[in-house]
Amino acid sequence: MGQDSSRPVQSNTVTVLADDQGGIKGSRIIERKAKALTNILVLGAGNFGTCLADHLASLDTSCHVTIYARDPAVVESINSHHLNPKYLKDIPLTPELRATTVLDASSVASVSVVIFSIPTQHLRDILEKTKPFITQNHLTIFVNKGIEIESGMLPCDIVEEIWGPEIGRAATYLSGPSFAAEVVKRQPTCVSVASRMHGRALRAQRVFHAPHFRVYDSSDVVGVEVAGALKNVVALAAGACAGLGFQQNARAAIITRGLAEIMRIGVKLGADPLTFSGLSGVGDLFLTAQSEKSRNYTVGYRLGRGESLEHVLATLGSVAEGVETTKAAYALCKKIGVESPVTNAVYGVLFAGVDVKDAVKALMGRDPHGEFHGIVDA
Numbered sequence: 521m522g523q524d525s526s527r528p529v530q531s532n533t534v535t536v537l538a539d540d541q542g543g544i545k546g547s548r549i550i551e552r553k554a555k556a557l558t559n560i561l562v563l564g565a566g567n568f569g570t571c572l573a574d575h576l577a578s579l580d581t582s583c584h585v586t587i588y589a590r591d592p593a594v595v596e597s598i599n600s601h602h603l604n605p606k607y608l609k610d611i612p613l614t615p616e617l618r619a620t621t622v623l624d625a626s627s628v629a630s631v632s633v634v635i636f637s638i639p640t641q642h643l644r645d646i647l648e649k650t651k652p653f654i655t656q657n658h659l660t661i662f663v664n665k666g667i668e669i670e671s672g673m674l675p676c677d678i679v680e681e682i683w684g685p686e687i688g689r690a691a692t693y694l695s696g697p698s699f700a701a702e703v704v705k706r707q708p709t710c711v712s713v714a715s716r717m718h719g720r721a722l723r724a725q726r727v728f729h730a731p732h733f734r735v736y737d738s739s740d741v742v743g744v745e746v747a748g749a750l751k752n753v754v755a756l757a758a759g760a761c762a763g764l765g766f767q768q769n770a771r772a773a774i775i776t777r778g779l780a781e782i783m784r785i786g787v788k789l790g791a792d793p794l795t796f797s798g799l800s801g802v803g804d805l806f807l808t809a810q811s812e813k814s815r816n817y818t819v820g821y822r823l824g825r826g827e828s829l830e831h832v833l834a835t836l837g838s839v840a841e842g843v844e845t846t847k848a849a850y851a852l853c854k855k856i857g858v859e860s861p862v863t864n865a866v867y868g869v870l871f872a873g874v875d876v877k878d879a880v881k882a883l884m885g886r887d888p889h890g891e892f893h894g895i896v897d898a
């Protein structure tokens with residue numbers, strides 16, 4: 521079958537606490553086969569879309585998974601050779617995974633689950649395209665980690681604006697520490713999924729469930745989204761710090777003060793502070809801001825080593841959401857009146873010609889104040 525031998529065989533059994541509407545009811549336990557779920561469409565054949573589609577296609581062969589890509593060469597290669605020639609290139613994909621360039625009424629009507637794995641700055645485009653076909657019955661799952669530049673909106677707000685409150689409110693948001701390159705190798709991974717409709721989060725949990733892929737549910741959509749977007753900005757700062765040759769103490773300080781900043785912004789936008797101690801909060805921040813596998817950390821690191829932003833982005837080969845999100849977050853913090861030294865420092869380096877060394881030194885040399893200022897007194 522051409523499968524990577526490092527990837528264990530999946531169990532299809534899914535155990536959930538749920539009533540028939542997907543909500544929790546007492547302690548009733550339902551054992552289900554994943555095949556009880558119907559067909560799945562994944563939009564976006566980049567790193568994460570490919571890895572999630574492969575994961576889902578491997579769970580149960582009776583559950584058809586199709587990945588939508590704009591590039592016919594990508595579609596042809598996945599269908600004929602079970603390889604994505606652009607992303608995760610060396611990974612043999614599950615042979616049952618099908619790919620298509622077609623995104624129309626029938627491709628959406630024939631599935632019950634639609635996963636959106638498109639960078640945040642292009643989300644509006646795909647939401648407009650799918651709007652005529654998406655119904656209240658679809659389980660929609662978003663994996664973006666960013667803030668839109670033009671509007672300063674989180675993905676959840678864009679979804680509700682374009683699809684309207686009824687369908688928008690039913691959307692779910694998957695986030696947390698999850699490098700695509702590890703998920704696709706069946707490395708143990710825990711993430712969280714949030715929805716304003718709790719039953720939907722539980723349904724999404726059930727869709728992904730596998731021995732190596734655990735999904736915790738949350739109802740704090742704003743907290744999960746703020747955390748996912750802004751950890752990328754902090755990862756840029758932490759990477760720059762490392763690229764400049766500063767050691768672990770400095771990086772730990774940037775990450776921790778970055779978390780305080782994320783919390784200040786989140787709380788101001790109505791998030792539950794507890795969410796930031798979870799998988800989508802400190803979990804993803806810890807992963808991204810400490811690892812050379814992170815694209816955002818890598819961008820920061822290379823800037824710290826003296827490369828230009830243009831060169832780094834032209835040679836990265838994939839999206840680093842934090843770059844555009846920094847611009848959006850900088851404007852957002854000014855608008856909502858939240859103190860954001862880490863975001864400001866990264867913004868200065870990326871967009872205002874500030875020398876990276878001066879920016880990191882200034883950040884580390886700030887006058888300290890109450891550590892939880894702006895969070896507990898918000």
Ligand SMILES: NC(=O)c1ccc[n+]([C@@H]2O[C@H](COP(=O)([O-])OP(=O)(O)OC[C@H]3O[C@@H](n4cnc5c(N)ncnc54)[C@H](O)[C@@H]3O)[C@@H](O)[C@H]2O)c1
Pocket residue numbers: 563564565566567568569570590607637638639640642645646663664665666698699700701837838839841
């Ligand atoms: N890569 C990861 O490990 C990872 C993990 C969790 C979440 N995410 C998030 O998932 C999202 C996607 O990231 P990625 O790593 O897959 O990015 P990527 O750069 O690897 O791929 C992005 C894909 O989106 C496609 N795309 C862009 N605009 C499109 C449009 N208008 N219509 C259709 N397709 C379009 C591109 O062609 C490309 O295939 C990001 O928000 C990212 O933060 C990524």
Ligand SMILES: O=P(O)(O)OC[C@H](O)CO
Pocket residue numbers: 665696697698699700752755804807808813814815816817839840841
């Ligand atoms: O490679 P990054 O920096 O985009 O991070 C990928 C994921 O968000 C990690 O959870």
